[in-house]
């Protein structure tokens with residue numbers, strides 16, 4: 001299988017790729033279902049799914065068929081034109097997000113771009129200049145572009161690139177901080193329903209409901225970042241649905257495309273009227289190829305009951321992890337198939353490396369959390385294999 005030696009690709013990577021990330025863990029060449037293989041033929045059980053992207057796993061026949069069919073028909077047109085898959089996806093997103101007739105969809109190409117669009121939306125909610133503040137949470141992650149960096153509550157990520165767009169304040173994820181910060185001078189509140197990059201941190205009980213209440217009272221846009229939690233991953237189409245609330249806007253990406261780059265901003269009610277013609281756009285956004293693919297991904301999730309599977313398998317996975325009885329495991333956080341294993345010691349990097357050497361892909365979301373986000377198609381066989389491989393990794397530390 002290998003066309004070149006291990007050291008060679010590492011050197012080529014170092015010589016050709018911008019040094020924005022750590023050296024890669026392996027050279028992956030093929031995937032099928034919940035498994036991927038490297039250039040030496042080593043098999044890995046993929047319980048990260050490209051960070052909650054490969055909803056249907058790898059090389060799913062529906063994904064392959066949708067891409068193949070659409071790329072041979074019409075891949076891209078300028079956004080002076082509509083295409084059938086684009087309209088179908090916009091209508092589908094309105095339905096599964098629950099916007100009702102007043103909802104609108106703006107397509108883009110990534111999570112950061114969806115949040116950039118939402119940032120601009122927030123800037124339009126000025127109430128005649130009175131609303132100047134945008135709130136997000138400490139430790140939140142909304143992407144790496146300048147606007148998304150301004151929104152993200154991670155100062156170290158932002159610091160080398162200052163100044164970023166202003167007007168953003170970061171607050172603690174507590175009811176007290178929420179109540180103290182929200183008033184009529186706030187344009188928008190951005191929230192992740194589960195803070196994925198922060199280490200799969202759940203919001204406190206009642207936080208989302210109280211946020212909805214206060215945002216409605218003060219005319220603040222509640223913007224929910226569902227980039228990591230959306231598309232069924234937490235056992236609901238979108239995580240805010242667990243609380244029975246509706247946001248004013250939701251940002252989507254990752255899992256809706258199943259591997260092709262697509263993002264979206266979905267607005268509810270009056271927020272749908274804020275953008276005026278010519279105020280935002282993107283060349284690739286919502287092109288026929290990516291929207292046809294997202295239709296296939298979301299259609300398969302729906303047809304095969306994968307939202308329910310995420311809820312059910314998530315419960316089983318939780319039990320498996322707890323059942324391993326390792327003294328290294330302090331708690332399991334998250335929801336559905338987005339789980340964070342909180343460790344009693346800061347050894348997440350070592351544990352993730354040990355897992356990889358036992359043929360299991362998971363990731364260290366921070367120094368004491370392992371993030372687990374398998375494809376939504378995961379079944380009994382994969383869970384049993386996970387139990388075995390994660391158990392070996394834990395025991396080897």
Ligand SMILES: *Cc1c(COP(=O)(O)O)cnc(C)c1O
Nearest residue numbers: 110111112141142143225227228
């Ligand atoms: C990954 C992520 C983003 C950024 O998405 P990109 O596609 O990498 O730009 C934004 N918000 C959340 C919650 C994410 O998990």
